Each structure stands twice: as C-alpha cells, then as structure tokens.
Amino acid sequence: MSQDIENELRRAMRAIDPPADFTARVMRNLPPRATVTAIAAARPAARPSLWTRLSAPVALAASLLVAIVLGQHMATQQAERQQLAGLEASRKLMQALRVTSQKLDLAYEAVQRPPPVAPPAEENRS
Amino acid sequence: MSVVNLQAAPDDSSSLLRLARDGNAAAFEALVRQHQASVFSIGYRMLGRRDAAEDLAQDVFLQLYRRLDSIETLQHLGFWLRRVAANLAIDWLRRPAPSATQALDTEAELAAPEVECDPLMTRALARLLGELAPAARAVMVLRYQEDLEVAEIATALDMPVNTVKSHIKRSLTALRGKMIGAQLVSSEELP
Amino acid sequence: MKWITCLATLLLAVPALGQNRGLPKGQITLPEFAQLADKASESVTVTLDPQLLGLACRFLDSSDPQQAEAQKLCTSLTGIYVRKYTFDTDYAYPKSDIDGVRKQLSGPGWSRLVEARSKKDQTDVDVYVLIDGGKARSLAIIASEPREFAIVNIVGSIDLEQLHALEGNFGVPELELETGKKPTAEKAPATKK
Numbered sequence: 001m002s003q004d005i006e007n008e009l010r011r012a013m014r015a016i017d018p019p020a021d022f023t024a025r026v027m028r029n030l031p032p033r034a035t036v037t038a039i040a041a042a043r044p045a046a047r048p049s050l051w052t053r054l055s056a057p058v059a060l061a062a063s064l065l066v067a068i069v070l071g072q073h074m075a076t077q078q079a080e081r082q083q084l085a086g087l088e089a090s091r092k093l094m095q096a097l098r099v100t101s102q103k104l105d106l107a108y109e110a111v112q113r114p115p116p117v118a119p120p121a122e123e124n125r126s
Numbered sequence: 127m128s129v130v131n132l133q134a135a136p137d138d139s140s141s142l143l144r145l146a147r148d149g150n151a152a153a154f155e156a157l158v159r160q161h162q163a164s165v166f167s168i169g170y171r172m173l174g175r176r177d178a179a180e181d182l183a184q185d186v187f188l189q190l191y192r193r194l195d196s197i198e199t200l201q202h203l204g205f206w207l208r209r210v211a212a213n214l215a216i217d218w219l220r221r222p223a224p225s226a227t228q229a230l231d232t233e234a235e236l237a238a239p240e241v242e243c244d245p246l247m248t249r250a251l252a253r254l255l256g257e258l259a260p261a262a263r264a265v266m267v268l269r270y271q272e273d274l275e276v277a278e279i280a281t282a283l284d285m286p287v288n289t290v291k292s293h294i295k296r297s298l299t300a301l302r303g304k305m306i307g308a309q310l311v312s313s314e315e316l317p
Numbered sequence: 318m319k320w321i322t323c324l325a326t327l328l329l330a331v332p333a334l335g336q337n338r339g340l341p342k343g344q345i346t347l348p349e350f351a352q353l354a355d356k357a358s359e360s361v362t363v364t365l366d367p368q369l370l371g372l373a374c375r376f377l378d379s380s381d382p383q384q385a386e387a388q389k390l391c392t393s394l395t396g397i398y399v400r401k402y403t404f405d406t407d408y409a410y411p412k413s414d415i416d417g418v419r420k421q422l423s424g425p426g427w428s429r430l431v432e433a434r435s436k437k438d439q440t441d442v443d444v445y446v447l448i449d450g451g452k453a454r455s456l457a458i459i460a461s462e463p464r465e466f467a468i469v470n471i472v473g474s475i476d477l478e479q480l481h482a483l484e485g486n487f488g489v490p491e492l493e494l495e496t497g498k499k500p501t502a503e504k505a506p507a508t509k510k
Binding site for chain 2 (some may be wrong): 359
C-alpha cells in the first residue's frame with residue numbers, strides 16, 4: 001500500500017482543539033475531594049454578646065441541621081461508593097470477557113491455520 | 127485539595143503529574159490542557175460529532191481524575207488516555223443511542239489544522255473513516271492520528287497484533303477503493 | 318509426646334494436601350504473580366467471586382448490546398478470574414508458574430478442548446473445560462505469547478455459544494460432549510517445553 005494514502009490520512013487526522021472553555025468545564029465537573037464543609041460553616045464561633053445571649057438555641061438548631069445534612073451526605077456517599085464499586089466491577093467483568101474472547105480468538109486462529117508444508121528432504125535451504 | 131494559581135504550576139511535566147496526584151488542582155488542569163486536543167480528537171473522529179466528542183473527553187478526564195494514583199509516568203498517562211478514549215468511543219458506538227451517529231458533522235467551524243492540505247480530501251477522508259466499523263476506526267485513529275505502533279494499538283484495544291494489522295490493511299484498501307470511486311484520486315495516483 | 322508432634326504435623330499437612338479443597342468445583346488456584354506485576358508493562362487482574370460477579374451483572378448497561386449479552390452470560394456463572402501480563406521483552410515470565418496451573422487442569426473432570434501451538438507466532442493456547450453431567454461447568458484458558466501470557470478461569474455453567482457471541486466474529490470449536498471426543502486442533506507441532 002503506497003505511502004500517499006497514509007500520508008493523506010495523517011494530514012487529515014491532525015489533532016483538533018476542543019472549545020476554549022473545555023478545560024474549565026472539566027475542572028468544574030470534577031467531584032469534590034474535600035470533606036463536608038457544612039460542619040465548619042454551622043459550627044458556632046466565638047461571637048460578640050448577641051451570640052452569647054442566643055448561643056444555646058442557635059447551637060442546638062445548628063447541630064440538628066448539621067446532623068441532618070451529615071446523615072444525608074453519608075447516605076449519599078455510601079450510595080455513591082456502592083455505585084462506584086458496582087461500575088468498577090462491571091468494567092472488570094467486561095474486561096475479563098474481552099480478554100477471554102481475545103484468547104479464544106487466538107485459539108481459533110491457530111486451529112484454522114493450515115498446517116505448515118514440510119519441505120522436501122533434499123531441498124537445500126540457505 | 128489545595129488550589130494554586132495556574133501561573134504557579136511548574137512547567138516540568140513530571141512534577142505536574144506528581145502534584146496532580148497529590149491533589150493540586152492547577153497541576154491537574156495543566157495536564158488536561160496538555161492532552162485535551164488528543165483526547166477530543168479521538169472522540170471526534172470516532173463519534174463524528176463535536177458534542178459527543180466533548181462528552182467523551184469529559185468522561186475520560188473524569189476517569190483520569192479518579193485513577194490518578196494508578197498513573198505512574200507521563201508516558202503511561204498519554205497511553206492511558208488514548209486507550210480509555212478509544213475504548214470508550216467503541217463502547218458508545220456500539221450502544222444504540224440516538225446521540226451516537228456514524229455521520230460526520232458537516233459544519234466547518236473546526237479549528238483547521240495548521241498544515242497545508244486539500245480540504246476536500248480531508249473532509250472526504252474523514253467521512254470515509256466514519257464508515258468503518260468501530261474497532262477498525264479506532265485502529266486507524268490510533269495509528270494515523272496518534273502515531274501509535276501496531277503493538278501499542280494491540281495493547282490499547284486488547285486485540286491480537288495480527289488483528290490490528292488486518293484492520294489497517296483492510297481499512298486502507300477500503301479507503302483507497304472509496305477514494306477512487308469518489309473520484310478524489312485516479313487509480314494511477316494510488317497504486 | 319512424640320505422637321502429639323506426629324499428629325500436629327499431619328494436621329498442618331492436610332491443607333497442603335487438599336490444595337483446592339476450599340475452592341468451588343471448577344475454580345483453579347491462581348498464583349499471586351506479585352513479582353510479575355512489577356515487571357509487566359501492563360497487567361490485568363480480575364477476581365470476581367460470586368458476590369462481586371452478581372454486583373457487576375447488576376451494573377451492566379442493558380442498552381449496550383455487548384453488555385446485554387454479558388448479562389445473559391453471567392446469570393449462570395459463579396466466578397470469573399483473569400490474570401494477564403504483558404512485558405517489554407520476550408519470555409520475561411517464569412514457565413514454572415504456568416506449568417503449575419496446567420497441572421491442576423490435568424485433574425479429574427477437566428478435558429482439554431483445544432491445544433494450539435504456533436511455531437510462527439510462538440503462541441501456545443490451551444482451552445480446557447470441566448465436564449460434569451454432560452455439560453461444561455467451568456472453562457480455563459492458558460495462552461502464552463513471547464511478550465504476554467494470560468490465564469482465564471470462568472466458573473459456572475458455560476454456554477460456549479454465548480461466550481462466542483460477545484465478539485461475534487469468531488467461531489469456537491465444537492465440543493462433542495456425548496462421545497467425549499475432542500476435535501483435532503493440533504495444527505502445528507509443539508515446539509516448546
């Protein structure tokens with residue numbers, strides 16, 4: 001096969017840039033690695049006298065809110081972990097089946113190949 | 127994860143990989159920028175649509191983000207990205223989803239390659255490539271776009287080496303025939 | 318106290334004597350290959366016991382034709398185990414480990430379906446099935462090439478045609494279960510071992 005068509009293919013298949021905002025969108029869609037930040041936001045800090053007066057009921061309300069959010073977050077995290085584990089297992093399953101069919105293919109090719117023809121005894125191979 | 131100003135990210139690519147593995151967002155972003163054209167192009171040439179190619183590329187980098195710890199070297203990173211992009215594209219093409227289409231975009235807004243070439247030939251070749259079966263198309267993209275060797279393509283696509291060679295040979299023959307048939311070239315130009 | 322020492326030695330030896338005793342029928346013991354994984358340029362390790370396999374099947378995408386076929390296949394399976402290693406140089410892996418696996422497949426019930434040796438490609442492929450009650454209950458494949466070897470063990474009721482349908486492009490040699498005959502698969506003389 002001539003080099004021309006291969007060179008044409010290489011020219012036709014130069015890399016193409018994605019849209020300018022592609023990287024920004026990738027970064028935006030990354031899952032957060034940070035732990036729950038709601039706890040820090042809800043934790044009552046040392047405040048002036050207004051907080052001193054209202055701290056007990058506010059702290060209680062904040063704690064309840066945190067418990068609900070945290071509980072939901074943990075349930076969501078567990079569901080996400082289960083889903084990730086399931087997706088990973090299914091990926092491994094497909095990978096295993098791919099390897100299996102590839103090796104069966106090898107065996108089939110070897111079986112289908114005609115046996116080599118034995119050279120005549122008097123032939124002088126250099 | 128610590129967020130670092132992009133200007134502070136080092137130019138040394140090995141350091142980028144190390145920093146990205148440690149959770150440095152700017153370093154990961156720099157790695158994305160380095161490889162986005164390659165991954166996006168694989169998606170585009172496999173799926174034939176910009177939007178699908180963008181979705182695929184997003185998925186690939188998301189998978190990379192989750193599996194950064196298993197990437198050992200920059201060479202491994204490049205190979206891993208190509209392998210995942212090609213296999214994901216094959217999987218998507220095999221799904222009977224409406225968004226996965228064999229036809230190529232006809233819009234001309236793609237960033238033109240900065241190389242002198244016949245745009246008619248380029249478009250025609252791209253169209254003909256889209257008519258190949260998914261596995262054969264992936265082999266051709268990895269060979270002629272990414273310049274991978276036959277053995278590397280075989281590893282990337284979990285295919286025997288001989289099957290890769292067959293795909294290349296048959297695809298070139300088919301492309302040649304279609305180009306002559308489409309009167310893009312005469313049979314004397316492509317012996 | 319001598320008899321206590323003898324008894325203890327015997328009890329300690331029992332697990333070694335019955336090496337596969339704890340494994341389900343049709344599952345072979347695969348070496349860890351820990352050192353090989355470091356030397357390999359690429360490795361595939363899949364260990365899906367019944368629980369993980371069930372989980373994997375649930376997460377397959379039935380709208381994908383290949384995954385839908387895989388779903389049909391894995392309903393009758395109880396385990397899938399794969400070890401595949403690719404190297405940058407020829408024969409970087411020890412034959413002894415592979416021979417150890419082959420020895421397990423010479424045990425009762427196992428039948429070698431295909432023995433393929435290719436002098437040209439230096440490829441050896443052996444396909445075994447465990448026959449029980451006239452059906453294939455387990456499949457094992459050992460494939461070695463100069464820069465790659467793979468061991469596959471699929472446990473459960475095997476429908477070879479379903480397995481073949483995954484790729485769709487190749488045929489699996491016919492298994493004549495009734496007579497126990499194997500097809501003539503040896504097309505090239507064995508050149509190794």
